[in-house]
Amino acid sequence: MRKREEESCEQLQGASLDSPLCLSLTQSSNEGIDNPTFDAMDFEKETKTELEDLLLSLEGLKVHLDDIESQEDVQLLVELLLQSDFQKVFFMHRSVALTMRHLHLSHPLTAHALQLRDEVENVLQSYSKYTEATDLTDLLSSPHLQALMEAHDCIAQQKLNMDSTETMEPCGKTTKLVCLEKTRDVPLGVTVRNHHDCVIISRVVRGGTAEKSGLLSEGDEILQINGVVVRGRSVNDVHNILSSMHGPLTFLLIPNSQNKMSSQRQTLMHVKANFNYEPSDDPYVPCRELALSFCKGDVLHVISQDDPNWWQAYRDGDENQKPLAGLIPGKSFQQHRESMKKTITDQNQEHKGKHWYSKKNKKQQIKRLHDPNVAQHIDDILTYEEVALYHQPSDRKRPIVLIGQPNSGQDGLRQRLLSLEPSRFTSAVPHTTRTPRLYEVSGREYNFVSRESFESDLASGKFIESGEFERNLYGTNTDSVKQIINSGKICLLCLQPKSLQVVRSSDLKPYIIFIRPPVLLTKGGKKHKVEDTSELLKNACEMEQSYGHLFDAVITNSNVNKSVFELMKLINRLDTEPQWVPLSWVC
Template identity: 55%
Template sequence: MIMSHMNGYVQEASGQAISHRERAVDCPGDDSGLIKSPHCSAHMERIQHYQEELKKRREEDSRGKHDIDPNASLRLKKLAQNPKVGIDNPTFEGKEKATKDTFSQDPVADMVELLQALKWAKHCLADAQSQEDVELIMQLLAKEDFKNAYTIYSAVSEQMTRVIPTSPLTSQAEDLCQEVQKILQSSQHKEGLELKVLLTKPHLQAHDSVAGQEMEEDNLTQYIGETVKLVRLEKARDTPLGATVRNDMDSVLVSRVVKGGAAEKSGLLSEGDEILEINGVSIRGKHVNEVHDLLQQMQGTLTFLLIPSSQIKPAPHRQTVMHVRAYFDYDPSDDPFVPCRELGLSFQKGDILHVISQDDPNWWQAYRDGDEDNQPLAGLIPGKSFQQQRETLKKTITDRSREHQGRLWYAKKSKRQKKKSPSTLSRDFDYDDILTYEEMSLYHQPANRKRPIGLIGPTNSGHDELRRRLLSIEPEKFAVAVPHTTRNSRIHERNGREYHFVSRPAFDTDLAAGKFIESGEYEKNFYGTSTDSVRHVINSGRICLLCLHTRSLQVFRSSNLKPYVIFIAPPSQERLRTLLAAEGKTPKPEELKEVIEKAREMEHNFGHFFDATIVNMDPEQAFHELRRLIDKLDTEPQWVPTSWLC
């Protein structure tokens, strides 16, 4: 089942229609020519043309509505038999008067007539089942609840048919005002003088300004029976339009309004709006690629003729920016599912992304940290749930493939094994196990509570040497956590200074309670570093330094210690050989290769835990870089998981 879903996704993504299912109409870097916008009068002429067509259509519909068969209604049949107001009156006024005089506004009278018609129909029917159906309808109509509901429906329908003006009646109120003032100059009546004072106030001038703009430019009108609107946007090279379009049959719809563009800043374009014309060029029937090429050539004022979206828009709310750290690499050019490749935002594992819109749960809009000034438009990145879903599909498909290979292996192993089903290798994945994004917040460490520094790296990468050098140079600033052990103390050792000496049962109790960041066994004795020991160093005002194993990272990061983890990566194999030779070590080629491969494995599996990476090309440079990173914690706020600050 999952295989079929994934195949469907791939087929959809590979089709030509899908490859451009959504197209950015104006992106940074597009080569734009200059096409001057036509004058506003041209648009008004087209709107008047549309209004004339609509008027003709309404007249035709009106004539059709009055061509009524008198035998189609009991009332009209009775009206036709009335010599006083005949339905055959040739004049339109007569028909209209007959309709008004005959059709009652009383819902009770309508109900009585309907019941009489049903009785007559029942009498004419010979089929027993049909007679029973009519009887059921008559019983329903006779119920008091139904009558009350019909009365309410009639009252609401009458209210909805009342015409309420939605636009100004004129844009020349000021001219009419001056004309009336001339007439009132010689008037001595009290009412005339009061009217003259009222007409001297500036409200009518303001009315003309607003009415003129609404009636001449952005007035809602009709386009072959559809409500349309005119929208003007200014397209500049430094501010892209910021919208994508898609095809829906012959229509071209606004598919997405991108944050940071002129469309989003103006608030005049909405998702779902149908584009009829752009600067007088008809858009209906065009492919999104044609619309893209057309807008690429245009510059300056763009005038859109639109049919507003019929979708119910949610109440506007302030968008909250969410800051996340990415835990996977993303390249939109390799993603067949991205709706608009031009707007896809590439990023690498560890990048901080500022998510400014999650309106589309599948495709968020975001900026990379530090690129806001150079990135005028927000980019599209996969939403968290969408990314988790497709990673789950990939893992399930991989496991199904392995299971299939396992079955083939069992079949070749023996015929007897063929009858038995091998144990399945697949499992149900928890979405939380799939790393996508983690919400982050800025944190500035207090002067008296330094963040512990965790150094991690493969053997011979130099992380332990860097820790020892920091401790020897500035012992008043750096310290290590005193570990716990179950072995007996030696003569020169003091409890709490070199080690915390504890019994085996006490150690096991603390281990079960999760009090150790890391622990292990050496020569039948147990050793461990507790969170309390690290916290003791922090409370003293010093920086706690730890060299960690990868299996300790999860516990260390899940504590409330707010650690800063630095990965010390080895250099190339030849450079590593030179550095180790300077220390008097002569590793074998396979040992050097193992160090490099171990470092890659650590970075691949645990890189999302690293706050910084230092490639140890030169011990002196690596030491200064380590000091710089540690000192930066005092001067600059750092991104930490939001959960740490809750």
């Protein structure tokens, strides 16, 4: 028995020296050391020998165990090793492991297995009537499988972060190799710039493959892409190279030694655009393909301000449809260049009517963007207004402000609304300093106040608009509007454009609708003269250009009944849908 035990120990030692993960190779006369072949028969024989050695060692171990419980444990292990199913699985495991090593596939394919599991589970919900889908859902919901995938992702992420195959360049800089999968559905999402003969990653755009992988960073230098050397090439050359490549991409990089951590948890900011932007007209946009066009009044969700000159944003409604964020001009950058545009226009009248920039002096123009002498116009330049969603309470309706040029019909529309639903709509009672007439009641036709009281409220900013007629003061006081709001009714106001800023800076939260005149105007059944129509349209266009950033909606008053219907639709929407309002209104 002792001799048998010694033989078992020797066999066990031999098995430990010959690792189960070692590859059994045979070399023929015409095969070099770099072209090995896998001998399946030798592999199967070696696997069986290892199992036999392990069984003999366990039998020898049982003899040295004193307690019955330990002997039973070893016996269970021996019975497991003797099962044909286990031996098949053991053989399969070794075969896969050795093949993977032979193919050098140790690199993790993804670090988002848990995310893929969630996506698969969402897809399976559509097939819940099938037993197979239900079984697979139960399997994927198993806490053990979820824990396994979570552990896999942690290890894989560490592997990907360390998978730099980090070597040293002749210049002494560390390089790393990064592998990404480029698809047509999700863009890569990086922009590059030239620094001398180097190609540097200038930006990683949110939502792209590069950002999701976390393997490319701003400031990294690209040396090669799929073996193609890019050092010394222009930005356009690199763009063309990447455009022609799809599928697996391998980047050889020099990591940025001063790489700053991207503010992934940066607060989301919502802004309303107060100007139109078309990337094709912008000579300074870093990448037109990644830029986002928008119109005045569009709401933009800014997700990154890491680059103060070029923010990353989604247009409201696009964030669930487009995976990649778009580039928009940063507020300060837009203000400075618009200020420079005005300054250049003022100083160079001979260039009036021409485009404000020249390709020849583009670099000089960029430098002037940050010239402090250009800042004189900045306060007057409209860029973005920070906004938030607001849902009006059922008992505090927002006042409706109608604005437009004279003869555009805004007062007539107000009267129609008042007559249609008098229990719902009402007008604010104006204040005046004149003496009431015999039939007039204070609080009904006017709020009659003293001149001293009127002037005191005027100095306090309580009047939305005011004026003087025949030495008497008239005006609309915010107290009158608040009284209507508190009653639960909707206050209808027709105001002058200069009053809009006042009513918006109050706590009334107005909803402003611009009444645009139709192309062809009629009055009393007769058409206006062409020159009158042209003048009115011109004035309305100028009003919209100057005050359009304050409008919540626009209605073209071509037909009164249609306009009333559109007004009612907008007003009813305030009860059912939240609206974007200035952030200061809800803070």
